[in-house]
Amino acid sequence: MLSFFEASLAELAVHRVGNKMLDEHYILSDHPLQLQDELLPKLLMQYFLSPFEKVQEVYHLSHSSGHLELNELYHFAKLFFEGEADFHYIGQQITKHLYESSNHPKIKAGEVYVAHFEQVQLEGEVIQALGIFKSETKETYLKVYPEQGGFKLDYEENAINIQKLDKGCLILNTAKEEGFNVLAIDQTNKQQEAVYWKDDFMQVRIRNDNFYQTGNLMQVCKNFVKEKLEENYEMERADRIDLLNRSMTYFKEKEVFEVDDFSNEVLGDPNAIALFKAYKSDFEEQHEIAIGNNFPISGKAVKKEAKGFKSVLKLDKNFHVYIHGKRDFVEKGFDEDKGMHFYKLYFEQES
Template sequence: MITSFEASLEQLSVHKAGNKSQDDYFVLSDAPLTLHDELLNNLLMQYFLKPFEKVNEVYRFMHSGNDLALNEVYHYAKKCFENTNNFHDLSQQLTRHLYDVSTHPKIKSGEVYVVLFNDVQIEGELHQALGIFKSETKETYLKVYPDAGGFNLSYEQEAINIQKLDKGCLIINTESEEGYKVVVIDQTNKTQDAAVYWKDDFLKLKIRNDSFNQTNNVLGLYKNFVNEKIDEDFTISKPDKIDLLNKSMKYFKEKEKFDFDEFSNEVIGNETASNSFKSMVQNYEQEFETPLSNGFDISNQAVKKQNSNYKTVLKLDKNFHVYIHGDRKLMEEGFDAEKGMKYYTLFFKEES
């Protein structure tokens, strides 16, 4: 999604934001950094931009009152793009805002980097971009150096691993009236309440309803439908559920466009189940204001992402795992009364 081989770092300011609920204050630098070391510049570019190369989801800024100007980060980013002479002052304002929303007790303090880039490529176009990054995780590094005909060791504590960006966002200077294009990284507190503060409390984002997210959402909804919802209307075996998931993945891999009626006929094949899934999709559309059921172009990247989440493994006690990839008709289920156990019969032509 993001490529940076043509990008350049134009301005950089570094501050620190603590945890407001623990009286761990923020520290603002007086001036932006001036980088004279080309190697350091290259390392920072790698640290800031490389993690976004595999990010496909694109977000927009939003505000609950539908007035984008009330979104603080959007407001400061827009002012920065309009007049880059205000960059450092606006970086301070952004850090204050981040500090104000850092109230969860598990939020760690860390350095805040506000960076102005030129020529960041997204979706085939080059744009100016404003980056906001935070380093929360510190590590200890060993240093080996020559000494008296041999080697000696030292170490550096509280250092930053440039291969591990904790939190970051890139605000791309395009489509400002729609809330810009925004891509996000958050590698810490993924399963905790503290995780929401970066994307929801600080940035206030909503997902962009493009083909990647539409494909990803429908496949995710269908997986939940098969694994959980379909049991409300049918008695269905685990192999039959896996077969439904395999059929859906085959549909998305072979088709270029998603059509709900076509999907219902070719994959679900049952009117009651189709209506139940459609109701599930419509509820999602209303809750998240994200149209899905009218059809969309299928994103191959989203299919690859969801394919790894689709489980096609039938676990039988602790003895066997059966991977089901093909024709469900070649698998029969039975019950052995003498042993008091269920069994499956598998039909095949060759063993490899």
């Protein structure tokens, strides 16, 4: 969903925030960091953005009152993206807001990184992003140096593992009227003290627009065919491909998804339909999302998810057969003399 292949780290500031309930304070830096080392920005990009590559949920900033402007992060992000406040001032205000949101005695102190990224890509759109990250977990690392025909062993305490981002959020400069598109990560724990990151500091709600619903429903369809049907029915690979093709055709040709219409047109069999509806409900419960039974289909989401609907029949290491339709024109058999399976394909002309 998120791509940062062409992204760059334009600005970065580091602050520190303590736990307000423990009478710890915050420390604000006077100016952004100047990154002179060529390798350091690349390491920081990996540390900050790599964890978001597998994030599926997209949120919007919100406020319990219904007045979006009362959300502090929305207010600061809007000021920054519209050029009404400079980057470092915004970072300082965000750090203060995070400090005020740290209202549980078990919340750990840590460094706060506020970053401005350019050329970030989300769902095919290239945009700016404001990143907020917090490092809470420190580790000890061993260092080995060559020295006079041997090696020297040393260590560094309280270092940060760039493979383990504790908390982070990306506010992307798109969908401003809805509260911006936001990605969020909290990998420290799932305890009560951890919910402050999304609930108190960010105040986000899951995005549930047509793009999101279409993408999630297509994942449900794909996984259902590949996993659930295979568990309950003896299906040939060509039949599974045919179901995926029919599902994709439905999403490409229809303007609105209707669960009963889809079930009857694509699945047909009453038992398979019941399994599909149960699988959809389980998916919603497991991922804590709601996918409607009727909603407009997003063409952009269909295009994005289409690559996951594989129509390739792989036969050993010798052949790849692409099946795009006409399941009746594909027959499978077994040759007794050769002791091998075979497929027979019917066609009108060769191209």
